[in-house]
Amino acid sequence: MGKNLYQKVWDDHVVGQLESGQYQLFIALHLIHEVTSPQAFGMLKDKGLGVAYPKRTFATVDHIIPTTDQSRPLGDDMAEKMIQVLSDATQEAGIEFFAPRSGSQGIVHVVGPELGLTQPGMTICCGDSHTSTHGAFGCIALGIGTSQVRDVLASQTLAMDPLKVRRIRVEGTLSTGVTAKDVTLHIIRMLGVNGGVGYAYEYAGSAIENMSMEERMTVCNMSIEGGARCGYINPDQTTFDFLKGKERTPQGAEFDSAVERWKSYASDADASYDDEVVIQAAEIKPTVTWGITPAQSISIEELTPDPEAVEGLDKDLINDALSYMKFSANEPIKGTKIDVAFIGSCTNGRLSDFEAVAKLIEGKHVAANVKAIAVPGSEKVDVAARALGLHKTFEAAGFEWRLPGCSMCLAMNPDKLVGDEICASSSNRNFVGRQGSPTGRTLLMSPMMVAAAAIEGQVADAREVFGLE
Amino acid sequence: MTGMKIEKISGKGVYVAGNDIDTDRIIPARFLKCVTFDELGPALFYDERFDTDDNSKHHVLDKSEHRGAQVLISDANFGCGSSREHAPQAIQKFGFKAVIAESFAEIFHGNCTTLGIPCVMMEKADRELIAEIIASDADTDMIVDIEGLKVICGNHVFNVKMKDSAREAFLAASYDPLDTLLVARSAVEETAKRLGYA
Ligand code: SF4
Numbered sequence: 001m002g003k004n005l006y007q008k009v010w011d012d013h014v015v016g017q018l019e020s021g022q023y024q025l026f027i028a029l030h031l032i033h034e035v036t037s038p039q040a041f042g043m044l045k046d047k048g049l050g051v052a053y054p055k056r057t058f059a060t061v062d063h064i065i066p067t068t069d070q071s072r073p074l075g076d077d078m079a080e081k082m083i084q085v086l087s088d089a090t091q092e093a094g095i096e097f098f099a100p101r102s103g104s105q106g107i108v109h110v111v112g113p114e115l116g117l118t119q120p121g122m123t124i125c126c127g128d129s130h131t132s133t134h135g136a137f138g139c140i141a142l143g144i145g146t147s148q149v150r151d152v153l154a155s156q157t158l159a160m161d162p163l164k165v166r167r168i169r170v171e172g173t174l175s176t177g178v179t180a181k182d183v184t185l186h187i188i189r190m191l192g193v194n195g196g197v198g199y200a201y202e203y204a205g206s207a208i209e210n211m212s213m214e215e216r217m218t219v220c221n222m223s224i225e226g227g228a229r230c231g232y233i234n235p236d237q238t239t240f241d242f243l244k245g246k247e248r249t250p251q252g253a254e255f256d257s258a259v260e261r262w263k264s265y266a267s268d269a270d271a272s273y274d275d276e277v278v279i280q281a282a283e284i285k286p287t288v289t290w291g292i293t294p295a296q297s298i299s300i301e302e303l304t305p306d307p308e309a310v311e312g313l314d315k316d317l318i319n320d321a322l323s324y325m326k327f328s329a330n331e332p333i334k335g336t337k338i339d340v341a342f343i344g345s346c347t348n349g350r351l352s353d354f355e356a357v358a359k360l361i362e363g364k365h366v367a368a369n370v371k372a373i374a375v376p377g378s379e380k381v382d383v384a385a386r387a388l389g390l391h392k393t394f395e396a397a398g399f400e401w402r403l404p405g406c407s408m409c410l411a412m413n414p415d416k417l418v419g420d421e422i423c424a425s426s427s428n429r430n431f432v433g434r435q436g437s438p439t440g441r442t443l444l445m446s447p448m449m450v451a452a453a454a455i456e457g458q459v460a461d462a463r464e465v466f467g468l469e
Numbered sequence: 470m471t472g473m474k475i476e477k478i479s480g481k482g483v484y485v486a487g488n489d490i491d492t493d494r495i496i497p498a499r500f501l502k503c504v505t506f507d508e509l510g511p512a513l514f515y516d517e518r519f520d521t522d523d524n525s526k527h528h529v530l531d532k533s534e535h536r537g538a539q540v541l542i543s544d545a546n547f548g549c550g551s552s553r554e555h556a557p558q559a560i561q562k563f564g565f566k567a568v569i570a571e572s573f574a575e576i577f578h579g580n581c582t583t584l585g586i587p588c589v590m591m592e593k594a595d596r597e598l599i600a601e602i603i604a605s606d607a608d609t610d611m612i613v614d615i616e617g618l619k620v621i622c623g624n625h626v627f628n629v630k631m632k633d634s635a636r637e638a639f640l641a642a643s644y645d646p647l648d649t650l651l652v653a654r655s656a657v658e659e660t661a662k663r664l665g666y667a
Binding site: 012013014015016018019020021022024026028035036038039042047049052053056063064076078079081082085127128129131143144145146147148150151154155156157158159161193194197198224227229292293313316317320410411412429431432433434436438 | 487488489499501521545549551553557574575576580634654656661
C-alpha cells in the first residue's frame, strides 16, 4: 500500500515520539505576523530562551496595517507599537522581516508563496488559521496558537497528533462563472463547519488539477472553515512552473533536483485514505453565504433556508443566523441590497483575482450607494496589478484601489463596516461582527460575484451581469 | 514552565449557550491589539456582553450570581474560527479553569490544552441538566474530574470524554510541551540536516 502526501511529509519531519504520546514534528517554514507572534517573543524572554533556527522564520505585518495611509508612525498608537515590537524582536533574533514598503510586505499567506518560500513537502506553521493556504503547494500547513509559535521559535518543532486524511475529489469541469471560491464554499456547505475536525483534506480530481496555483490557494485557504486542520493538493507541473524563478526557490540545476524531490511527495496512486468524498464539478453554482458561518451558503439561484423544515440543532442554527442577518426564510439571496463590496484577503487578494474582475468591470460602474474597495494582498500584487493598469480599471469603475493588507477581512485596521451594513466580500469569514461592526453583515462570495453585486447594488448573478455563457 | 498536574477542577459553573461560538465572538478582533495577553480578561465575549456604547447587555457572565465561576459550559464546535490564542487566554484571564462543551474546534482545543485549560466533552442532555441545576442555584459546586472522566454537579455525576493525549498531559503535568521539545535538541538538528534545512 502506498502513502499519501500527508503521511510522507509527516514521516519525513517527525523527530520522535514524546512521552505524552504526541509526536515532535520539525517545522520547515515558520511565518509570523504582528498579531499573534510578538507575545511569543515575550514568553521566550520570560524563560530565558532564544530562537533556535532564525533563518527558518520570516515575518511580515498584515492585519493591523491601514490601507490608505501607511506612513509611520501609524495613526493608531497600538498598531504602531505592535509593528515596532515585532520589528525589534525579529531584528534581535536575526529573523528576516518583510516590513511595509520593503517591496515584499503583504498578507502572510500571499507573501510566502509569491516569494517561493512555500515549497512542496514542507511542514509550515504560522500563528494564523489560514496557514492552510500553503497546502496548495503540497505541504502540511498548520495554523497554530501563540504558545506554539513560542515552541517553534524555541525548538523549530511542534508537539502534534497525526491527522486522518480525507480525499475530496472534485471531478469534471466547472461551469462558466464558477470559481475556486465557489468550490470551497460548496465543499464546506456539504461537509459542514466541523466536518473536517481531525482531518487533513487532500483536494484531488480533475477540477482541482486543472486549477492554477492561485485558485488552488483559494481552495486550501478555506479548509479551516470546514473544520479541517489543514488541506493540501499534490504538487504537479503547475506547482513547479509557478515556483520556477521565484525569489526564494532554488535556481538552475538545483531547481531541477528540487523538483525531483518535490514530485516524490505526491500521494502514491495506491495510497489509502481514511475517508473519501466525490463531488461533481458540474453541480457547483456561484455560491453566496446567507448566514454567520461559512457553511451557511446557498447558490445564487436558491432561497434562504426554512427553519421549519428541519429539526433540533439545525433549526436553532438557522433561526439564529437569519435573525442576526435580518433575513427571512424562503427569500431569494439574489436581490439583497448591499452597502459595501470588498475584494481582497488571503482567500482572493492575488493578482489573478484582480485580473479576472478587471476584465469584467471594464466600462461598468459601481452602484451609487455602494462603497467598493479593492485591496491587493501584498506589495508585489499591487506592483504587478499597477504594471498591468488594473488599478485604473478598478478606479474607473468606482472602486477604491488600496494599499496591501488584510483590510476588511477583519476589523483590526481602519477598514470596518458601520452599523448593520451588508458587505459582499471575497474574504473567508462571515462570523458575527467579523468585519468590525458588532451588527455588521457579511456575504461571502467569489470576487466576480462581489463585482457583480457592487455594480448592481445588490446580490446578483455574475453570469447574467457580465453576460458569461 | 512545565506546570502543575491538573487532576480536578472545582468551582461554580456558568452556561453560555450557543453552537459554533467562534473566536471572534469569544474575543472581538479589536482586542487583539496587544503585545501581551495580560489585559484580555475583561474583553471576553465583549460584544455579547456590552452594546456599542459599552452598556451592559446583562449577559449571563455578568449576572452577579455567576461571579467567580470557574467552569464555562457551552455547546457544539466551541472555539471555531481563528487560531488566536487570545481566545483561551481571555477565558483563562477571566477566571475560568475548564471548559465543557459538546465539541471543540481543533486549534482552540490545542491552545487551551497548552495553557492548562481542560476541554471536556459532554452530552447535550447532561449539559442541559447542568444548565437547569445552575439556573436554580448558581452556587452549586461542580467538580471536573480529569482523572475519573466525570463531572459532578450537585448530586449528579456525569460521564464525560476528553481527548486522550490532552488528558494524559494534564495528569502528567506535560500539557505545556516546550520543555520536552527542547530535550531532543540533537535529534532536531539531525532532522534539519537530513532534510536540508540546517
Ligand atoms: S486576510 Fe483575513 S483571514 Fe487572511 S490572514 Fe488576513 S485577517 Fe486572516
